[in-house]
Amino acid sequence: MRFRLRRSLRLGPLRLHFTERGFSSWGLQVGRWTWNNRTRRHTVDTPGPGYLQSRGRRRR
Template sequence: MGLMFRKRKKYGPLVLNFTENGFSSWTVRLGRWSWNSKARAHRVDLPGPLSWKQDKSRSRA
C-alpha cells in the first residue's frame, strides 16, 4: 500500500478537500454538525470517539 496525499483548506465553516488528483469534495461544518458533498451525508460529533452519520438514500435512481 502506497502513501496517499490529502490536504484540507479551511475557510470559516467551509472546508475544501484535495487529493493527489486535485479537488475532491467540500464540507460545511457548523459546530458539531457537518455535511460532505461527496458522501452526501450528515454527521454529528458525539462526546468521546463517537459520531452519528446519516447517509442520503442511494436506492433512488
C-alpha cells in the first residue's frame, strides 16, 4: 500500500489542491456548497454524516 500526500490551500472561498506532483485542481467553497473545476462536480454538505454530490463532467 502506498502513502499519498494531498494538501489544500485555502484563500477565502478559493481552494487550491496539491498532490505529490504539484498543483492538481482548484475549487470554490461557499458555506456548505463546494465546486471543483477539474471534475466540475458540485457537493452540498448535509446535516449529519452524509452529503449530496452531482455527477460532474461526463466522459466521452
